[in-house]
Amino acid sequence: MLFLGKEIPTPLTLASGILGISFSSLQRVIRDGAGMVTTKSLSIEPRIGHEGPIMAEFNGGLINSVGLTNPGIQDGLAEVEKFHQNCHGVVIVSVFGGNAAEFVELTKAVNDSSADILELNLSCPNVEDEFKRPFALMPDKTTEIVAAVAAVSRIPILAKLSPNSNDITTMAKLAEAAGAHGLTMINTLGHGMVIDAIARRPVLRNNFGGISGPCIKPLAIKLIHDVYQVVKIPILGTGGISTGLDAIEMMMAGASAVAVGTAVYDQGLNVFKSIRAEMEAFMETHGYADYSDLIGILEEN
Ligand SMILES: Cc1cc2nc3c(=O)[nH]c(=O)nc-3n(C[C@H](O)[C@H](O)[C@H](O)COP(=O)(O)O)c2cc1C
Numbered sequence: 111m112l113f114l115g116k117e118i119p120t121p122l123t124l125a126s127g128i129l130g131i132s133f134s135s136l137q138r139v140i141r142d143g144a145g146m147v148t149t150k151s152l153s154i155e156p157r158i159g160h161e162g163p164i165m166a167e168f169n170g171g172l173i174n175s176v177g178l179t180n181p182g183i184q185d186g187l188a189e190v191e192k193f194h195q196n197c198h199g200v201v202i203v204s205v206f207g208g209n210a211a212e213f214v215e216l217t218k219a220v221n222d223s224s225a226d227i228l229e230l231n232l233s234c235p236n237v238e239d240e241f242k243r244p245f246a247l248m249p250d251k252t253t254e255i256v257a258a259v260a261a262v263s264r265i266p267i268l269a270k271l272s273p274n275s276n277d278i279t280t281m282a283k284l285a286e287a288a289g290a291h292g293l294t295m296i297n298t299l300g301h302g303m304v305i306d307a308i309a310r311r312p313v314l315r316n317n318f319g320g321i322s323g324p325c326i327k328p329l330a331i332k333l334i335h336d337v338y339q340v341v342k343i344p345i346l347g348t349g350g351i352s353t354g355l356d357a358i359e360m361m362m363a364g365a366s367a368v369a370v371g372t373a374v375y376d377q378g379l380n381v382f383k384s385i386r387a388e389m390e391a392f393m394e395t396h397g398y399a400d401y402s403d404l405i406g407i408l409e410e411n
Contacts, residue, residue, distance in 0.1 A: 111401045112291055113344060114266040116200045116226055117135045118145030120386055121361065121401050125348045125371035126151055126204040126229065126293040126294075127176065131186045133193040135268075140199030142379055147199060148369060149186055151206040151231040154215060156182040160236070166313040168304050171323025171350070172253035172372045173315035175236045178206055183216055187223040194224045202268065204229040208241055210251075210258040221264045228265050230255065230290075233272035233297035235320045243269055248298070252281055253288045260289025268346060270294040271337075282337040294346040294369070295337065296330045298322045323372035324350045330361045338364025338406050352376060354388020361404040 111118060123146040129135040136147040157180030166173050180186060183205065190201050203225040205216040213230060220228050232255060233246035245251040246269075256269050269285035271278055273296040282293055298320025304313045312318070329348025338345060347365025351357050352373035360368050373381050389401075398404055 113146065113200070113346075114227055114268075115366050116146075118200055120145040120366070120389070121146075121365075121367035121391075122146075122357065122382055122386055123202070123346060123348075123367055123369040124148055124382075125369035126202075126231065126376070128371045128374050131181065131189045133189040136189070136201065137197045137199070138379060139382055140197055142382040144382045145200060145369075146202055146227075146367065148202040148229060149190070149204050150180050151178055151204040151234065152180050152183045152186040152216070153178060153206050154183055154212055156180065156185070161315045163313060163315055163317075166304055166319075170325035171321055172375065173300075173302055173304050173319040173321055174298070175314050175319035177236050177316070178234060183219045187225070190223050190225050200226045202229050204270070205230050206231040206234060207255075210302045213255050214258050214262055217263045221262070225265060227268060228259070228263055229268040229270055229294055230259060231270050231297070232268060233270050233274075235272070235274065235298060236316070240292040242311055244272050244274070246270070246281055247275050248282065249284055250343060253284050255381050256285050256288035256290050265377045266291035268292045268294045270297055272297050273299045273326070273333060273349075275393060278333050279336050279340045286343050288343045290343060292344045292366075293337065293341065294348060296326070296333055296349045299326045299329065322349070323376070324352060326350045327356060331360055334360060334365050335363040335408065351385070352381070354385045354390075354392055355387055357385055358392055358404060360407045361401070362406070364406040364408075366402075366405050
């Protein structure tokens with residue numbers, strides 16, 4: 111099947127921020143059955159991120175306040191080059207800037223690399239202390255950043271949206287109008303808070319964090335369903351996928367491809383193999399010849 115003009119054997123994708131940027135981890139995901147991998151969000155300069163604990167499990171998902179830890183765009187792109195030396199998988203490079211000019215600088219660096227698709231992380235909830243509200247909650251900022259990047263990018267652009275927006279369909283339409291070639295949705299939900307009752311403290315050092323995993327799946331599916339009705343560009347769906355059936359449901363709601371995050375922590379790297387096998391078994395049993403036959407075919411009651 112094709113996603114943003116790239117031939118992929120399966121719509122399964124590694125979500126951003128789950129396995130860092132090391133080329134060997136990313137290649138392993140492709141070997142295990144994914145069609146695309148997304149890097150950790152890269153900023154212009156390296157970022158240490160927040161003090162630990164930065165991640166905790168709870169019944170239903172994961173809460174994190176990593177704080178965009180990354181080695182910076184130059185080192186990140188060096189891994190992408192190593193990746194492509196002996197692997198044909200599609201690499202989505204995720205970038206994060208503090209304003210439109212930084213996004214443009216990051217885009218120019220990505221133009222000089224072998225990255226296949228550029229993802230704009232407009233929606234990280236974990237750096238509000240530094241960068242204030244995520245851009246994906248601000249219509250003007252979303253338009254400004256996507257338009258500035260679209261004017262210089264040589265590769266297709268995905269705008270990553272936030273479930274915390276009051277009106278995600280408006281944000282999706284604005285991103286499309288500004289030149290995004292596709293949308294990634296959803297980023298983590300919240301802030302949420304998980305408490306250790308014995309310690310009488312939040313489990314995260316940062317007190318609050320973004321919520322991911324199975325508990326956000328119904329929300330991700332509803333928002334993808336809503337956005338699918340109002341845009342023409344493809345959606346990379348993410349949020350709580352841990353089985354082949356989850357992935358199929360998300361595609362039926364309107365996703366053209368699906369990214370897996372938290373389930374990698376829960377099930378290990380074999381999750382791509384198992385989700386792919388479950389998807390193929392479902393399609394064979396129910397008579398779907400191609401992944402693209404699943405996209406948006408939901409019938410409402
Ligand atoms: C530990 C962790 C780190 C993340 N880091 C990033 C990131 O750097 N950039 C980004 O766009 N999304 C990041 N995300 C969000 C995921 O890419 C994904 O959108 C979200 O977790 C929902 O998918 P899931 O429920 O399958 O995890 C991160 C998520 C987790 C759990």
